[in-house]
Amino acid sequence: MADARHQAQSAPGNGRIAILGAGSLGRLWAALLPAGTTTFIPRQYGSEKNDPGLTYRFQDRHGYEYPISVPLLDWSTESPGAVIVTTKAGDTLGALEANLPNLKPSVPVVLFQNGMGSQQAVAERWPDRPIMAASTTEGANRPDARTTVHAGEGETWIGALTASASPLVAGVVAQLNASGLVIHEEPGILKRLWGKLIINAGINPYTAILDCANGDILDAPLFRNTVGALCLELVSVMHHEGLSPPSPEEMQAQIEAVARKTAKNTSSMCSDVHRGKPTEIDYINGYIVSRARAHNLPAPVNQMLTERVKLRTATQQETKPDTPGAT
Numbered sequence: 001m002a003d004a005r006h007q008a009q010s011a012p013g014n015g016r017i018a019i020l021g022a023g024s025l026g027r028l029w030a031a032l033l034p035a036g037t038t039t040f041i042p043r044q045y046g047s048e049k050n051d052p053g054l055t056y057r058f059q060d061r062h063g064y065e066y067p068i069s070v071p072l073l074d075w076s077t078e079s080p081g082a083v084i085v086t087t088k089a090g091d092t093l094g095a096l097e098a099n100l101p102n103l104k105p106s107v108p109v110v111l112f113q114n115g116m117g118s119q120q121a122v123a124e125r126w127p128d129r130p131i132m133a134a135s136t137t138e139g140a141n142r143p144d145a146r147t148t149v150h151a152g153e154g155e156t157w158i159g160a161l162t163a164s165a166s167p168l169v170a171g172v173v174a175q176l177n178a179s180g181l182v183i184h185e186e187p188g189i190l191k192r193l194w195g196k197l198i199i200n201a202g203i204n205p206y207t208a209i210l211d212c213a214n215g216d217i218l219d220a221p222l223f224r225n226t227v228g229a230l231c232l233e234l235v236s237v238m239h240h241e242g243l244s245p246p247s248p249e250e251m252q253a254q255i256e257a258v259a260r261k262t263a264k265n266t267s268s269m270c271s272d273v274h275r276g277k278p279t280e281i282d283y284i285n286g287y288i289v290s291r292a293r294a295h296n297l298p299a300p301v302n303q304m305l306t307e308r309v310k311l312r313t314a315t316q317q318e319t320k321p322d323t324p325g326a327t
């Protein structure tokens, strides 16, 4: 069944939205924004290079499945109105280095990366560009290479990381609202990103190490024996970063509540390990370790989780050298 939004071609006023990163989240936005208003930015050296566009099947929240076709951006003939970046945290800086020279300096760039550190690196690299960060709880996955599923309804918050982005946030939110998703302007985006970082730091590494669904960590001795100390480390780092963290008990309750609510989900990190892909551990627990070091604080639990996830990735890559997968 075709979605009504895709029947009507809407003409964007000030350029289409270009999406950098054709993984689950990038495909979710491309499927839900009105047809004709998005393009994918082609990879520099990819199989997509000479393709006219990207075609896949999309399953919406009601279980309806329909085909989506999104053209590839041709930088020589088109100037996008905004860029949304849905690459993995570790790929973001390189992907932007390759593409930003083509983009007008006044065009907003919205970063959708998990964890922390990649957003700051981009804002520091291009301080004069309008750079924004987004935090989202929308869930999407790709059960196979041709299908993208909108797996969980959530909300998205967008806020400015650089000064020139501040006056443009409302316009970007209005543009993305055409997706039908719930999107908010967020003046305190860093606090929001830290909120998500806490959840990811408290769930993702455990699922990757234990090779289990989110809910299964709750009774695992590794989680039970270390989550209290993990929260103490997080609280201490957040204090030193000038943020107002919740109490360690509240933080643990938040982590456990999300693990319970998403009990059957496979976390993004567990799924990366399965597919033999690099994880985002350096931008989650690894980021906490580096901020702890900067403040001369100990972070042994975050350190242990970071090392164990890296070990899992290395072992998996040895046993599964040719895992096919998504971007």
Ligand code: KPL
Pocket: 114, 199, 200, 203, 204, 214, 258, 262, 265, 266, 267, 268, 269
């Ligand atoms: O955001 C997530 C992830 O998988 O990265 C959680 C909250 C753990 C849900 O799966």
